[in-house]
Each structure stands twice: as C-alpha cells, then as structure tokens.
Amino acid sequence: MNGGSNSYLHKETIMQDIKAILKERAVGASLTVKGWVRTKRDTKNAIFLELNDGSCFANLQCVFDNNAMDDALRQAMESVSTGAAVAVSGSLVDSPAAGQPVELKASGLEIYGESPADAYPLQKKSHSFEFLREIAHLRPRTNTFGAVARVRHQMAFAVHSFFEERGFNYVHTPLITASDCEGAGEMFQVTTLDLDGIAKRGEAVDYGKDFFGKPAYLSVSGQLNVETYCMALGKVYTFGPTFRAENSNTPRHLAEFWMIEPEMAFAELPEDMALAEDFIKHLLGWALDKCGEDLAFFDKRVQPGLMAMLEAVRSSPFAHMSYTDAVKELEKHADAFEFKPYWGCDLQTEHERYLTETVIKGPLIVTDYPKDLKAFYMRQNDDGKTVRAMDVLVPRIGEIIGGSEREYRYDLLVKAMLDKKLKPEDYWWYLDLRRYGSAPHSGFGLGFERLMRYVTGMENIRDVIPFPRAPKQADF
RNA sequence: UCCCCUGUAGCUCAGUUGGCAGAGCAAGUGGCUGUUAACCACUGGGUCCGUGGUUCAAAUCCGCGCGGGGGAGCCA
Numbered sequence: 001m002n003g004g005s006n007s008y009l010h011k012e013t014i015m016q017d018i019k020a021i022l023k024e025r026a027v028g029a030s031l032t033v034k035g036w037v038r039t040k041r042d043t044k045n046a047i048f049l050e051l052n053d054g055s056c057f058a059n060l061q062c063v064f065d066n067n068a069m070d071d072a073l074r075q076a077m078e079s080v081s082t083g084a085a086v087a088v089s090g091s092l093v094d095s096p097a098a099g100q101p102v103e104l105k106a107s108g109l110e111i112y113g114e115s116p117a118d119a120y121p122l123q124k125k126s127h128s129f130e131f132l133r134e135i136a137h138l139r140p141r142t143n144t145f146g147a148v149a150r151v152r153h154q155m156a157f158a159v160h161s162f163f164e165e166r167g168f169n170y171v172h173t174p175l176i177t178a179s180d181c182e183g184a185g186e187m188f189q190v191t192t193l194d195l196d197g198i199a200k201r202g203e204a205v206d207y208g209k210d211f212f213g214k215p216a217y218l219s220v221s222g223q224l225n226v227e228t229y230c231m232a233l234g235k236v237y238t239f240g241p242t243f244r245a246e247n248s249n250t251p252r253h254l255a256e257f258w259m260i261e262p263e264m265a266f267a268e269l270p271e272d273m274a275l276a277e278d279f280i281k282h283l284l285g286w287a288l289d290k291c292g293e294d295l296a297f298f299d300k301r302v303q304p305g306l307m308a309m310l311e312a313v314r315s316s317p318f319a320h321m322s323y324t325d326a327v328k329e330l331e332k333h334a335d336a337f338e339f340k341p342y343w344g345c346d347l348q349t350e351h352e353r354y355l356t357e358t359v360i361k362g363p364l365i366v367t368d369y370p371k372d373l374k375a376f377y378m379r380q381n382d383d384g385k386t387v388r389a390m391d392v393l394v395p396r397i398g399e400i401i402g403g404s405e406r407e408y409r410y411d412l413l414v415k416a417m418l419d420k421k422l423k424p425e426d427y428w429w430y431l432d433l434r435r436y437g438s439a440p441h442s443g444f445g446l447g448f449e450r451l452m453r454y455v456t457g458m459e460n461i462r463d464v465i466p467f468p469r470a471p472k473q474a475d476f
Numbered sequence: 477u478c479c480c481c482u483g484u485a486g487c488u489c490a491g492u493u494g495g496c497a498g499a500g501c502a503a504g505u506g507g508c509u510g511u512u513a514a515c516c517a518c519u520g521g522g523u524c525c526g527u528g529g530u531u532c533a534a535a536u537c538c539g540c541g542c543g544g545g546g547g548a549g550c551c552a
Contacts, residue, residue, distance in 0.1 A: 041511050048511050061512075097510050118486085123502045125513065127487065130544060185551070221552090246550055247477055259552060338548095349548075402552065447552030460545095472543090 019055035021092065025102050032089040033060055033104060036141060037082055037115070039124050042066070047077060049106070051088060054140075057147055057293045061095070061103040062088045076109050082124055083115030083141070129463050136467055136476045144302070147294035148464055151287060151456055155448070158286035159239055159260055162279055168235040168262060173222030175241065178212050179426060186245040187217035188255075218243035223261050223443065224377075224430050227406065230263035230441055231433050237262035239448075247471050251460040252398070254449060256469040263443035269379075269388040269405040272442035273365050276392050276401050277318045279446065280363065284310045287455045295456075303457025310455065313394075318363045321355070323347075323386065326366050329359060344370050349398060357395045364393045376416045377430075378404040379440075390444070397454050403444020410434040 016031060035053030042048075045066050050059040069077065080086060089108035095101060121135050122142060132139040139145040160170065176190055192211040198204075207215050222238035229236045242259045262275065287295060288310055299306040321329070330341035330351050339348045347355075347366070356364050368386040371378070378387035392401035407413045413434055414424050424431060452464035462468035467476045 039512075039514095041509095041514065043509050043511055043514090046510055050512075059512095063510080095510090097512080099512050118503050121486070123487065125487070125501055131487065133544090242552080244551075248550060249477090250548085250550095251546085253551070257552070399552070445552055450552060 017055035018051065018053045018058065018060045021060060022056065022058055022102070025092070027092050027094055027102060029092050030089070031092055031104060032087055032108070033062070034087040034112075035060075035085070037080055037084045037086060039082060040080055049080065049086070049088065051086070052141075052146070054146060057143065057150075057297055058100075061100050062090065062106040063103055064106050064109070073109060076111055079111060079114050080109070081115055081117040081120070083120045083122060085112040085115075086110060087112070129460060133462060133468070140466070143297060144458075145463070147291075147297050148452070148456055148458065149466070151291045151294050152452055152464065154286060154290045155283060155451060155455065156239075158283050158290075159448075161286070162282045163235075163237050163262065166235065168237050169229070169233045171222075171226050171229045171233075171236045171238055172240065173219070173225040173238045175219050175243075176212075176216055177219045178214050178216045185220045186247075187220055188243050188245045190216045190218060220244050221259070221261070221445065223263070223445065224427075226261055226263050226443075227430070227433060227441065230265050230443070231437065231439065234265045235262070249471055251462070252450065252453070254461055254465065254468055254470055255473075257461075257465070258448035260446045260448060261443060263441060265439055265441045267405075267442045268440055269367065269390060269442060272403055272405060272444060273318075273320070273367070273390050276365070276390070276403060276444055276446075277363075280318075280392065280394075280400070280451075281314050283451060284314045284455060288314065298457045306457040309395075313363060316362065318365055318392070319360045320365050320367065321360075322367050323369045326351075326355060330354065344372070346373050352393050352398050353395070356393045356398075362395065366391050366393060371416075374404070376420045376422060377406050377413070379407045380412055380416065388442075392444075394454060397450055400450045400454060401444050401446045403442065405440065405442040408434055408438045408440050410438065 016033070018033060018035065021031060021033065033051055033053065035051040038050040038052050038059050040047065040049050043066065047064040047066050049062040049064070051062055052059045064073075064077065087108075087110040088104060088106045090104045090106035092102055093105045095103040122138055127142070129144075132142060132145065140149055163170065190211075193205065193207075193209065195205075207213070210216070220242060222240065222242070226236055226238045238259070238261045240258065241256055243256055244253075245255060246253065262279075264271065264275065267275075288307065295307055295310070324343065326347070327341050327343050327345070330337070333354065334340050336354065337348070337350055339345070339350065341347075341351055355366070356362065367388070367390045368381060369389045369391075370385060371380060371387045374387050374389045378389050380387050387407075388405040390401075390403050391399050392403075394400050407416060410431065413431065417424050417427065449461045449464050452458070453461055456464060458464050462470065462473075
C-alpha cells in the first residue's frame with residue numbers, strides 16, 4: 001500500500017478515505033490518506049496541505065511540523081503544489097484551530113504525481129463554468145464538479161431504487177434503431193459505409209451494403225420498444241443514453257443525454273401522474289438525505305434557497321391543471337406575454353414559467369393537451385379534441401417530464417397515425433401490441449440532466465454531465 | 477436555425493473622442509504568520525480570437541470567418 005522505496009510513509013498505518021475519517025473522527029488513530037492537494041499553505045512552524053480524495057466534499061487538513069522535517073521530507077515537500085497526487089501518513093488529532101474539527105498531524109509524505117504550479121490550469125481561486133468546460137478532463141477536481149458528480153451518481157442510484165421498490169423491471173432498449181419512425185426529433189445516422197470514398201467516386205449511396213442493410217440511427221427514445229416489455233412484464237422502465245441531432249443551442253438541451261422512461265400496464269393517466277410525482281419526490285428526498293454536504297455547497301454558492309425549495313417540493317402535493325384551464329389562466333394575463341395565449345397554441349416557455357413561477361409557485365402537472373400538439377400514440381379523449389397527455393413543469397427548469405396514457409385501441413391508433421402522415425406499416429410490431437392482448441398503459445420520460453439541473457441548481461445542462469455533447473461540441 | 481451580447485496576461489475583467497497594453501487574482505522571489513479564498517513587498521508574464529479593409533495611426537471603426545454566453549424554436 002505504501003508505494004516505492006522512496007516512500008516516507010509510515011508502514012503501519014490504516015488506509016481510509018476522507019469521508020470515513022471525517023465521519024468517524026477516530027482521534028489518535030494512525031492513518032494514511034491518499035488524494036490530491038487542493039491547497040498548500042506555509043507558516044513559520046507548520047505547513048498545511050489540504051487533501052481531497054473525492055470521497056466527499058470536505059478536504060482533510062494535514063499539518064506538517066515545519067521545524068521537524070528531515071532533508072528528504074523537506075525536499076519532497078518543495079515539489080508539492082495544488083493538484084499533486086500524494087499520500088500522507090500521520091495521526092488524527094483534534095484541530096487546535098477553527099475551520100475543521102479534526103486534522104492529520106502528518107509526518108510521512110509520498111508524492112505520486114507532481115502538478116507544476118506554473119502550468120496547472122486549476123488555481124486556488126474560483127473559475128468560471130465556461131472556462132472549466134474547456135478543461136472537462138480536469139474540472140471534476142473542483143468543488144462544484146466533484147459535487148455534481150457525486151449527486152449525479154446518487155440520483156442514478158435513486159432511480160433504480162425507486163423502481164425496484166415498486167416492482168418495476170429495468171429493460172435495456174436498443175440504442176441503434178433501423179426504423180426511421182420514432183418521430184421524437186432529428187436522428188444521428190449510424191453507418192459503416194465509406195462515405196468519403198463514395199463521395200470521391202461520385203457514387204450513389206447503397207444502404208443495402210451498409211452494416212444493417214438499410215439506414216440506421218441512434219435512438220431518440222426507448223419508449224416504443226419498452227412498451228413491448230410493458231405488455232409482458234407489466235411495470236418496466238428504461239434508463240439509458242438518448243441521442244437527438246437537433247441543432248438546439250440552449251442551457252437545457254444536449255445532443256446526448258440520459259432519459260428515464262417508465263411504462264405501466266393497466267395504468268391510466270391519474271396513476272401515471274401519481275407515479276411521476278412520487279418519482280420526483282423520491283429523487284429530491286434522496287438527494288437531501290444522501291448529499292447534504294454537496295447540496296449545502298450548491299445552496300451557498302450556486303443557487304441560494306435551493307435546499308429549502310427541495311424540501312418544500314418534497315413535502316407538498318403537486319398542482320394539477322388541464323391545458324384548457326391553463327390557457328384560461330394565461331388569457332387573464334395576456335398582457336404579460338410576447339406570445340398571446342389561445343386554445344390550441346403550444347405553451348411557450350414564458351407561459352410555462354408564468355404558470356409554475358407566478359401562479360402555482362411550485363411543480364405543476366398540465367394535462368389533456370390538444371391532440372394536434374402531441375404525439376400519435378397518446379390516448380384520445382372522448383371530446384375528440386384532446387389527448388391524455390401530462391407535462392410536469394417546475395420553476396426555473398420548465399418541462400422536466402413529458403408523459404401520457406397510450407392509445408391502446410387499434411383503430412384509433414391507426415387513424416391517429418394517418419392524421420399525422422405516418423405509415424402504419426412502418427409501425428407493424430407496435431401495432432401488433434394493439435392486436436394481441438392490448439391493454440391500457442401509461443408512462444413518461446424524465447430527462448436525467450434536467451433533473452440534475454433542478455436538484456443542484458446548476459444553470460447550464462452542459463455542467464451536469466461529465467462530457468457534454470452539443471452542436472459543434474464533442475471534445476474529450 | 478433566428479435574435480442579442482461577447483472574445484485583451486494562466487483566470488476574471490478595465491481600456492475614454494482611434495494616439496506607448498492595464499488592474500485584481502494566479503505564478504516566481506523575499507518577509508510575516510496555527511494557516512484555512514491567508515497577508516505584505518517586489519518580479520516576470522501579451523499573436524489584444526483569425527482575416528481583409530478604412531486611417532498618418534486600430535485592442536478601439538467596418539466586412540467576413542471562428543469560438544463563448546444569453547434569449548427563442550425543437551423537446552427531455
């Protein structure tokens with residue numbers, strides 16, 4: 001554990017991560033800590049190294065006696081600077097100074113990797129998120145992005161725990177699809193054809209020679225596929241990457257993002273909405289319970305009031321409003337909008353924000369949208385005008401969930417396809433679900449990174465995923 | 477894709493009517509100090525995004541290109 005022959009570590013110490021050390025506070029214990037130097041401060045009598053090993057937000061302060069270092073240790077210390085990877089051994093003591101309850105009274109030091117101070121991009125100061133985005137390989141070493149990474153892990157884990165507790169099966173839907181009919185946005189094409197060569201030779205593209213024998217794409221949604229397993233296992237969900245080739249350049253869109261799509265057999269829209277509300281509350285509650293230290297940082301430095309907001313959402317019922325009522329509400333305040341609301345209009349961002357931030361001041365579920373605004377597979381209401389869709393809107397983020405009860409009646413589904421200029425034969429296997437044992441079912445999609453924006457308070461979606469992909473942006 | 481803003485030291489930014497390139501932080505050196513966004517002094521540090529133009533003179537004005545941010549649309 002102690003490394004090479006030039007080690008100045010004490011050999012008989014216990015290796016622990018900083019999270020455990022700060023939790024247990026075993027004063028008197030001999031310890032070895034391995035991590036990265038966040039800051040180094042010299043004084044006459046002591047040298048302070050603050051170490052972070054990623055296990056938690058907090059650093060461990062290691063204190064070396066500046067008057068009791070031999071030449072070898074002093075020389076090693078000379079080459080330690082912000083960013084260096086080191087191991088420090090010593091004994092845990094109560095800290096005589098304010099700022100930390102315990103600290104490591106250090107005597108051993110080993111350097112694994114230096115980090116030249118005149119070149120290392122991360123300084124002992126705050127950096128803009130825009131700058132850090134350009135060094136995405138180093139930004140997880142900062143307070144903010146370390147916290148984002150830990151929260152992201154916990155949220156992914158919470159997704160699975162939520163569905164596991166409720167008897168859902170996790171289904172892996174394909175990322176590559178050869179059907180050009182998912183209808184949820186522009187798709188990335190996948191090919192093994194030599195496009196350069198074909199272009200140089202001036203030939204026409206023959207997809208019969210492509211890998212799949214026809215054009216193939218990255219999936220924009222797992223929903224249609226997961227419905228097949230829903231009609232067999234009852235309660236299912238997907239959680240995986242999703243790809244949209246839209247040329248959208250906003251703080252809330254990515255070309256590659258992660259989406260969670262549950263689907264419940266025999267469930268109608270009210271159960272779907274209840275699931276969505278429980279899901280959001282489970283996730284926010286999990287974050288509050290498991291990531292308090294990280295959230296406290298976001299609350300202090302990124303989004304003041306964040307934790308109180310999350311607590312409030314967790315403990316109060318979501319508001320409900322039909323699309324028709326929402327438009328009536330908006331029409332009362334038509335002067336406030338650039339786009340005047342009317343029945344049949346798509347709700348603009350300004351409309352959604354007004355509803356959640358001004359009218360409701362919290363999460364709002366809007367239901368029963370005009371059928372012309374929504375996808376073909378949504379269950380049609382008896383009024384002939386609306387479908388059983390529901391969008392969960394939250395302040396600051398806007399739409400975080402989009403879902404619906406699905407149309408399970410064969411004839412009505414085919415008619416909806418034709419109305420939207422889709423070819424039923426392209427959806428033959430999807431239609432089979434309505435021919436053999438069709439049943440009411442409902443589901444929704446939650447954008448994982450939008451959830452992350454909501455939970456952390458981070459404004460830009462590119463800062464809540466490790467390596468964001470967006471138009472003209474695929475570095476790292 | 478459209479609209480607006482923006483690009484100057486490692487980072488964040490200032491730079492007046494077009495007239496010798498600046499500050500804070502970071503880095504280096506020294507000092508002080510159980511420090512904790514440490515403090516004090518000194519030092520080094522520039523393709524002013526690129527390109528073309530206007531001008532005696534361009535970081536500054538104009539055209540084009542590229543990058544970044546915000547808003548809109550698409551949506552999760």
